[in-house]
Structures are given as structure tokens and as C-alpha cells.
Amino acid sequence: xxxxxxxxxxxxxxxxxxxxxxxxxxxxxxxxxxxxxxxxxxxxxxxxxxxxxxxxxxxxxxxxxxxxxxxxxxxxxxxxxxxxxxxxxxxxxxxxxxxxxxxxxxxxxxxxxxxxxxxxxxxxxxxxxxxxxxxxxxxxxxxxxxxxxxxxxxxxxxxxxxxxxxxxxxxxxxxxxxxxxxxxxxxxxxxxxxxxxxxxxxxxxxxxxxxxxxxxxxxxxxxxxxxxxxxxxxxxxxxxxxxxxxxxxxxxxxxxxxxxxxxxxxxxxxxxxxxxxxxxxxxxxxxxxxxxxxxxxxxxxxxxxxxxxxxxxxxxxxxxxxxxxxxxxxxxxxxxxxxxxxxxxxxxxxxxxxxxxxxxxxxxxxxxxxxxxxxxxxxxxxxxxxxxxxxxxxxxxxxxxxxxxxxxxxxxxxxxxxxxxxxxxxxxxxxxxxxxxxxxxxxxxxxxxxxxxxxxxxxxxxxxxxxxxxxxxxxxxxxxxxxxxxxxxxxxxx
Amino acid sequence: xxxxxxxxxxxxxxxxxxxxxxxxxxxxxxxxxxxxxxxxxxxxxxxxxxxxxxxxxxxxxxxxxxxxxxxxxxxxxxxxxxxxxxxxxxxxxxxxxxxxxxxxxxxxxxxxxxxxxxxxxxxxxxxxxxxxxxxxxxxxxxxxxxxxxxxxxxxxxxxxxxxxxxxxxxxxxxxxxxxxxxxxxxxxxxxxxxxxxxxxxxxxxxxxxxxxxxxxxxxxxxxxxxxxxxxxxxxxxxxxxxxxxxxxxxxxxxxxxxxxxxxxxxxxxxxxxxxxxxxxxxxxxxxxxxxxxxxxxxxxxxxxxxxxxxxxxxxxxxxxxxxxxxxxxxxxxxxxxxxxxxxxxxxxxxxxxxxxxxxxxxxxxxxxxxxxxxxxxxxxxxxxxxxxxxxxxxxxx
Numbered sequence: 001x002x003x004x005x006x007x008x009x010x011x012x013x014x015x016x017x018x019x020x021x022x023x024x025x026x027x028x029x030x031x032x033x034x035x036x037x038x039x040x041x042x043x044x045x046x047x048x049x050x051x052x053x054x055x056x057x058x059x060x061x062x063x064x065x066x067x068x069x070x071x072x073x074x075x076x077x078x079x080x081x082x083x084x085x086x087x088x089x090x091x092x093x094x095x096x097x098x099x100x101x102x103x104x105x106x107x108x109x110x111x112x113x114x115x116x117x118x119x120x121x122x123x124x125x126x127x128x129x130x131x132x133x134x135x136x137x138x139x140x141x142x143x144x145x146x147x148x149x150x151x152x153x154x155x156x157x158x159x160x161x162x163x164x165x166x167x168x169x170x171x172x173x174x175x176x177x178x179x180x181x182x183x184x185x186x187x188x189x190x191x192x193x194x195x196x197x198x199x200x201x202x203x204x205x206x207x208x209x210x211x212x213x214x215x216x217x218x219x220x221x222x223x224x225x226x227x228x229x230x231x232x233x234x235x236x237x238x239x240x241x242x243x244x245x246x247x248x249x250x251x252x253x254x255x256x257x258x259x260x261x262x263x264x265x266x267x268x269x270x271x272x273x274x275x276x277x278x279x280x281x282x283x284x285x286x287x288x289x290x291x292x293x294x295x296x297x298x299x300x301x302x303x304x305x306x307x308x309x310x311x312x313x314x315x316x317x318x319x320x321x322x323x324x325x326x327x328x329x330x331x332x333x334x335x336x337x338x339x340x341x342x343x344x345x346x347x348x349x350x351x352x353x354x355x356x357x358x359x360x361x362x363x364x365x366x367x368x369x370x371x372x373x374x375x376x377x378x379x380x381x382x383x384x385x386x387x388x389x390x391x392x393x394x395x396x397x398x399x400x401x402x403x404x405x406x407x408x409x410x411x412x413x414x415x416x417x418x419x420x421x422x423x424x425x426x427x428x429x430x431x432x433x434x435x436x437x438x439x440x441x442x443x444x445x446x447x448x449x450x451x452x453x454x455x456x457x458x459x460x461x462x463x464x465x466x467x468x469x470x471x472x473x474x475x476x477x478x479x480x481x482x483x484x485x486x487x488x489x490x491x492x493x494x
Numbered sequence: 495x496x497x498x499x500x501x502x503x504x505x506x507x508x509x510x511x512x513x514x515x516x517x518x519x520x521x522x523x524x525x526x527x528x529x530x531x532x533x534x535x536x537x538x539x540x541x542x543x544x545x546x547x548x549x550x551x552x553x554x555x556x557x558x559x560x561x562x563x564x565x566x567x568x569x570x571x572x573x574x575x576x577x578x579x580x581x582x583x584x585x586x587x588x589x590x591x592x593x594x595x596x597x598x599x600x601x602x603x604x605x606x607x608x609x610x611x612x613x614x615x616x617x618x619x620x621x622x623x624x625x626x627x628x629x630x631x632x633x634x635x636x637x638x639x640x641x642x643x644x645x646x647x648x649x650x651x652x653x654x655x656x657x658x659x660x661x662x663x664x665x666x667x668x669x670x671x672x673x674x675x676x677x678x679x680x681x682x683x684x685x686x687x688x689x690x691x692x693x694x695x696x697x698x699x700x701x702x703x704x705x706x707x708x709x710x711x712x713x714x715x716x717x718x719x720x721x722x723x724x725x726x727x728x729x730x731x732x733x734x735x736x737x738x739x740x741x742x743x744x745x746x747x748x749x750x751x752x753x754x755x756x757x758x759x760x761x762x763x764x765x766x767x768x769x770x771x772x773x774x775x776x777x778x779x780x781x782x783x784x785x786x787x788x789x790x791x792x793x794x795x796x797x798x799x800x801x802x803x804x805x806x807x808x809x810x811x812x813x814x815x816x817x818x819x820x821x822x823x824x825x826x827x828x829x830x831x832x833x834x835x836x837x838x839x840x841x842x843x844x845x846x847x848x849x850x851x852x853x854x855x856x857x858x859x860x861x862x863x864x865x866x867x868x869x870x871x872x873x874x875x876x877x878x879x880x881x882x883x884x885x886x887x888x889x890x891x
Contacts, residue, residue: 076854076855083575104571106572106574202833202835203835203836261748263747263837264836437570437854437855439854440856444851451839454837455840456838457838457839458838469592473587477567
């Protein structure tokens with residue numbers, strides 16, 4: 001090679017290198033697109049969105065801006081932004097339970113076609129309840145599930161063993177367990193601990209807790225029977241009847257075995273108490289299962305069992321308002337004579353897109369939610385406590401290795417997933433209320449009455465009257481016929 | 495408003511004719527002159543217009559809209575939303591219907607304490623009215639104003655007397671009035687006391703002036719969260735202290751009155767500096783010669799404060815109380831963050847009550863609560879101004 005050729009080659013090579021360095025990277029699909037996603041003040045739920053956003057940006061070019069607001073403000077803030085036409089929020093991760101209020105005025109984008117064309121999301125892997133109920137309204141898909149939500153009861157396996165008790169099967173068992181464990185030192189710090197820790201703070205998550213207790217007494221003939229109202233005239237079951245009275249009695253009695261400030265605790269507080277070893281029992285979503293295996297914070301690793309929500313041997317006779325013993329006719333889904341009615345509280349955090357957002361932003365928002373839901377990401381997220389995401393894909397229930405790798409023992413994983421699966425597969429599952437303005441029924445009327453009961457402002461009779469009167473008033477304000485029709489269609493009643 | 499001599503329109507037209515202008519130019523000229531003249535004539539109003547428009551858009555318009563909302567029912571429909579006129583139904587619900595327990599409270603029996611409140615309250619109203627009628631300086635407006643104010647005060651006394659103590663429970667209106675009276679009293683007494691101390695020649699007073707002022711700079715929600723942390727008996731920074739005092743298991747949030755008092759303490763922590771700074775200015779602007787003359791005459795510090803200092807700062811004190819009363823009626827951050835209005839509805843202020851209804855989309859109910867608060871706070875503040883602040887100012891003058 002001549003010197004001239006060598007120099008020419010060198011110059012050409014250097015030029016190519018320089019050009020390659022100066023040339024812009026291949027344009028990504030959503031370069032320059034920013035998605036404003038609203039959800040509640042975390043760390044749960046917001047954490048995985050924020051953690052995965054930079055990777056999503058690298059892969060697609062879309063920047064994800066996660067806006068957080070307190071949980072109790074989320075429904076209203078989002079609705080205000082979208083109904084007033086401000087539209088500063090392009091998409092949101094919120095409760096599918098609220099979907100009805102967003103779909104009716106045309107605020108939520110119909111994503112049925114996108115989901116149908118999206119192979120990466122592996123739709124068939126999403127459990128049928130979430131795929132067919134949580135994500136859909138009137139047969140169309142409006143939301144993408146990112147989290148599976150069922151309430152269940154957590155108990156301390158070591159405490160049960162020490163006290164010679166079985167996991168609670170009925171709510172009476174729950175009370176007996178709580179009573180036996182209350183006042184004992186459960187974490188070896190020399191101080192008396194608590195039999196039961198339930199989030200009972202007003203304006204937080206407590207109304208789901210009372211529904212979890214009441215459901216077993218109120219619904220026994222399957223999901224389409226409904227656990228909130230009579231399907232003939234929308235008269236509230238949360239009214240003056242022996243079943244609701246019994247649920248209120250049990251709920252009030254759990255307070256005796258709880259921390260002194262239990263009525264000011266939300267789920268964040270009760271989770272901390274449980275994982276720090278101070279509680280023998282708790283009612284919660286799937287979060288405690290994964291928080292309990294956190295090596296840095298948990299003091300109850302491998303000491304936690306989970307069971308489906310306890311049931312009852314007596315259920316409501318809707319004609320007479322009395323409690324009657326379970327028979328195969330009255331409680332066709334009962335096991336060993338015990339009627340369980342697992343409660344799909346909240347329905348699982350899901351992503352929805354603003355129908356008025358820019359088309360390119362809508363595409364990017366859908367791509368982001370799909371990215372979050374795809375098994376390669378969600379199968380990891382559901383095993384991390386801080387995410388607040390609980391299993392909702394069939395692969396997450398089937399693959400025990402996911403959980404053992406995350407730090408759960410095989411037995412604990414089987415317990416935990418078993419309790420969720422039992423809830424998920426129950427034909428007597430209770431669907432959360434999804435009629436228009438369900439917030440007023442649950443978060444205002446029911447929540448206030450229960451808070452007043454716990455505070456001693458009302459007795460059980462007063463609380464029952466109060467809830468029934470408030471619910472009837474809201475129903476009449478919004479039109480009984482329309483509400484009844486919405487209620488029946490959400491639970492699949494004839 | 496123009497001070498310049500203006501020429502009449504015929505004179506201007508003639509001038510244009512003389513200039514040999516065409517008819518089109520003439521019309522344009524006349525129009526231009528007319529606009530200039532009109533602008534000159536209305537310049538005052540035009541200058542004020544932007545400010546008026548701003549006030550109308552940001553104050554009056556929302557007031558009118560919320561008044562309309564309070565008489566309506568909000569509903570989401572397929573076309574967006576619908577506001578249906580329902581008359582006074584939202585107010586009826588608060589005063590006589592399903593929300594009466596929430597707004598006014600629950601009445602079961604009159605407790606001895608409630609009876610005492612009614613006796614003292616009605617006695618004070620009757621005595622004040624008697625004094626006015628016996629004063630000889632009665633005016634129609636004064637009488638009407640007093641009748642309105644005393645009717646409302648009578649209603650409030652009756653509400654407190656019948657819903658406090660025993661098995662009765664007070665509602666969000668009474669809770670708000672409790673926050674206003676207890677909070678402002680605590681803030682005024684401590685703020686004035688600290689201001690008086692800092693106005694004396696004591697060591698380190700400049701340092702204390704800054705320290706006492708700091709809480710006012712913090713955002714209310716920040717204060718609420720800070721206070722929530724401080725008031726945590728189990729995990730807060732003072733937990734060892736509470737534990738040593740045997741209060742480690744004390745759940746202040748579970749008791750209605752301790753929850754309300756914690757809210758008052760938090761509010762006072764935030765607002766004492768405001769009272770402090772205003773009263774400090776008042777104490778420091780007081781003429782020294784009167785105090786020195788009294789000292790020379792052998793007056794005791796108490797006598798000096800009662801007969802010289804207090805009368806001189808009283809009008810400022812009344813004004814500072816009025817400002818605080820108006821603000822305290824709107825309290826929402828502290829009960830929202832500290833207790834979420836609990837236990838039950840015990841610590842729920844009216845603004846928080848309205849906020850909770852609003853975020854559940856009951857916009858009409860929320861606006862009705864907000865308007866009720868507006869009526870009560872306006873009447874009480876106007877009464878306070880006319881019956882207490884004005885006489886103090888007149889006395890001072």
C-alpha cells in the first residue's frame with residue numbers, strides 16, 4: 001500500500017467516523033412527545049411508573065411526566081381537568097371502579113382496537129376477571145390493568161402456631177384469633193402488640209374494609225346477586241338488617257384488639273405495623289405479601305400466611321332482613337358450610353387515556369401502559385412491595401420461581417397466590433360498586449357513617465339507618481331507574 | 495375628566511369645510527373627533543375598567559356561579575355534564591334534612607354545660623341589646639344590623655347549647671366556630687404576650703423576634719404535615735417524651751375534643767407569629783412619654799398596661815383579631831392532614847366539609863355549605879367590626 005493510498009484511506013475512515021458521530025441517532029417513534037400521567041401520591045403505583053419511564057423514553061423517545069395527587073383527590077382532580085377542557089393530563093392510572101363517571105361523558109379513550117392489535121401485551125395472559133370486567137365498560141376496553149386487587153386476610157403463621165390456632169375461616173374465627181393474640185409480644189421487643197390492625201382512617205381506605213367484612217353476610221348466590229343493593233328496587237343492603245348489623249358488630253369489635261389510634265391509620269400505617277411485627281392479623285390487598293419479604297424493612301419474613309377473606313355460616317335473607325343458616329340452596333358456593341364472598345375492592349390500578357389528548361400523545365400513552373403491563377416488566381413489578389402492584393396475570397400465578405427469586409419461601413408463595421387465586425376464581429366474588437357517582441355512596445356516605453360508628457357518634461342501629469338513608473337519597477337524586485339499570489349491568493344481573 | 499377646553503362639533507365641521515375636505519374625509523374627521531371627545535369624557539371610567547373587569551372575573555363571577563351551583567344538582571351525562579335547578583333543596587338538606595347532623599350537629603338532650611352556654615349566651619345578647627336601646631342613640635340601620643347579628647348569634651348559641659355535651663354531637667358549623675373562637679383567643683393572648691415581652695428592653699429580643707416569626711413563613715400544608723409528625727405519640731420526635739410521661743399509648747385522634755384541640759394548637763403555632771408581628775409594631779409605636787410619665791408617678795406595670803398601653807393598642811388588636819377571625823373561618827389544611835376530619839366528623843371544619851362533598855362531585859351540596867359559611871362569617875365579622883372595632887376606634891379618637 002502506497003503512502004498516498006494509506007493517507008487517503010485514513011482520511012476517508014476518519015471522515016466516516018466523524019460523519020457517524022455527527023449524524024443524529026435514528027428517530028424513535030415518539031421523539032418529542034411528552035405524556036402527562038396522573039396517579040396518586042405514592043410511593044406505591046407512582047414508583048414503578050417513575051422507575052420505568054426513563055427506559056421507556058430510551059426505547060420510544062416519549063417522555064413520561066408522572067403527576068401525583070393525594071388518593072382522596074385523584075378522582076375529582078382528574079375529572080375536573082377533563083370535564084372543564086383543561087386537559088393538562090393526557091392519561092391516568094386510577095380505579096376502574098370510577099370508569100363509569102369518565103366513560104359516560106366521553107372522557108376516556110376507547111382502546112379496544114389498540115388492545116386487539118397489541119401482541120406484546122399478551123392479553124390472554126391477563127386473568128379473565130381483569131380482562132373482561134376491570135378493563136371494560138359496556139363491552140369496550142377503556143383501561144389497561146396494571147395491578148390485581150383483592151382484599152384478603154394476612155395472619156402471622158408463628159403466632160398461629162404458638163397459640164394453636166388455625167387461619168381464620170369465619171369472621172368469628174378472626175375475632176377469636178385477634179383476641180387471643182392481642183397484648184402479646186409478637187416481635188420480641190418486650191412490648192405488648194396488637195391482635196388486629198385494620199386501616200380505619202376516614203377518607204382513606206376504610207370503607208373497603210367494612211365491605212370486606214360485610215360481603216360474606218350479604219351475598220351468597222353468586223356475583224350477579226350483588227352485595228350492595230337489591231336488584232329489584234335498588235334498596236340498599238347496607239341498611240337495617242341483621243347481616244349488616246352483624247358486620248358492623250364484628251368491625252367495631254376488631255377495634256378492641258387494634259392499636260389505640262387505629263381509627264386514624266391508613267393502609268400505609270397498618271402495613272408498617274404488620275411488617276414490623278406488631279400485628280397478628282390484618283385485612284389488606286396483596287401488598288403485605290410482598291412487603292413482608294423486604295429484607296431491609298420486614299421483621300416477619302417467612303412468618304406471614306394469607307387466606308381468602310373469612311366467611312360466615314349465616315347469611316342475609318333478603319325478604320325478611322334476618323340472618324339465616326347456610327344451606328346448599330341459600331349458599332350454593334359455600335365450602336364446609338361457610339359462605340365466602342371475596343371482595344375485588346377497587347378493581348386494581350389501571351391506565352386510561354384522555355379522549356381529548358393529541359393523537360400522537362394517545363399513541364404514546366397507550367404504548368407506555370402496554371409497556372408497563374407486558375409480562376417482562378409486570379412479572380417483576382408485582383413481586384416488589386413498593387410498587388403496590390399485585391398479581392393479575394396467569395403467568396404470575398403459575399410461575400412460583402418469580403416469587404421465590406424475590407425472597408418468598410415456596411410455602412409463603414403458595415399461600416399468597418392461593419388466596420388471590422381463590423378470590424379470583426370464586427363464583428361468589430363481590431364486584432366493587434361501579435354505578436355513577438359511586439364515590440358519593442362509598443367514600444362519602446358509607447365512610448362517614450362508619451367513621452361515626454367507630455368514634456362512638458352513632459350506635460349500630462344509627463349507622464345502619466344513616467347509610468340506608470344517605471344511599472337512598474343519592475339514588476333518588478341521580479334517578480333510581482338509571483342507577484338500577486347501571487347496577488344490574490355491572491354485576492350481570494337479569 | 496379632561497381639563498382642556500373642547501371645541502364644539504359644529505365648529506370643527508366648519509373648520510373642515512373651510513379646509514375644502516371631501517364629504518368622506520369630513521365624516522371620518524367628525525368620527526375621529528367624536529371618539530377622542532368620548533374617550534376624554536370617559537377617561538376616568540376607562541382607567542378603572544381593567545381593575546373592575548379583573549374583580550368581576552375573579553371575585554364576583556365565581557360568587558355568582560357558586561350561588562347558581564348551590565341551587566343546582568350536578569350530573570354527568572353523555573354530552574358532558576348537566577346542572578339542574580333544584581331551588582333551596584341543598585340548603586334544606588343541610589338545615590333540616592339528611593345532612594343536618596353533619597352541618598348543625600345531633601341533638602339528643604341538653605347537657606348542664608349546654609344549658610350554661612345558653613344562659614350565658616342569651617344573657618349577653620339581651621344585655622347588649624338592652625344597652626343599645628337604653629343608650630338613646632338608636633338608628634334604623636343600627637337596629638336592623640343588630641337584629642340580624644343577634645338573631646344569628648342567638649341561633650349559634652342555641653345550636654351550641656343543644657348539641658354540646660351528653661350524647662349530642664356538634665356539627666361542622668360548631669366545630670368551625672370552636673376553631674375560630676378558641677384558636678383566635680389562644681393566638682391573640684400568646685401573640686400579644688410575646689410581642690409585649692419583645693417590646694421591652696430584654697436581652698436577645700432581636701433573636702426572639704426572628705424565631706417567633708418563622709412559622710408564618712411556612713406553607714400551611716407544610717405546617718400541617720410537620721405538626722402531624724410532631725403530634726405522633728408513637729413514632730414522632732417527641733415519642734420518648736410522651737412515653738416517659740405515660741402518654742405513649744394516648745390516641746389524641748380517637749377523642750373528639752383532643753383531636754379538635756390538636757388542630758387548634760397546630761393553627762395557633764402557625765398564626766401566633768402574625769399576631770406577634772402586628773402587635774409588636776403597635777407596642778413599639780406607642781409614645782414613650784406617656785409610659786415614662788406614669789412610671790414617674792409611681793404607677794405599677796399592670797396599671798401602666800391597663801390604663802395606657804392597652805387603650806393605645808386596642809384598635810390594632812381589634813383589627814388583628816378581625817383578620818384572624820376571617821382567616822380562621824376558612825381553615826381546611828390542618829384538619830384535613832391531621833385527622834381527615836375524624837374521629838367521626840368531630841374535627842371537620844366547614845371548608846373541609848365542603849371540600850369533601852366537592853371532591854365526590856356533589857358540587858351543589860358543596861356550594862351550599864360554602865355559601866352558608868359565607869353568610870355566617872360575613873354577618874359575624876361585620877357585627878364584630880361595627881360593635882367592637884368601631885367603638886374602640888371612636889374611643890381612641
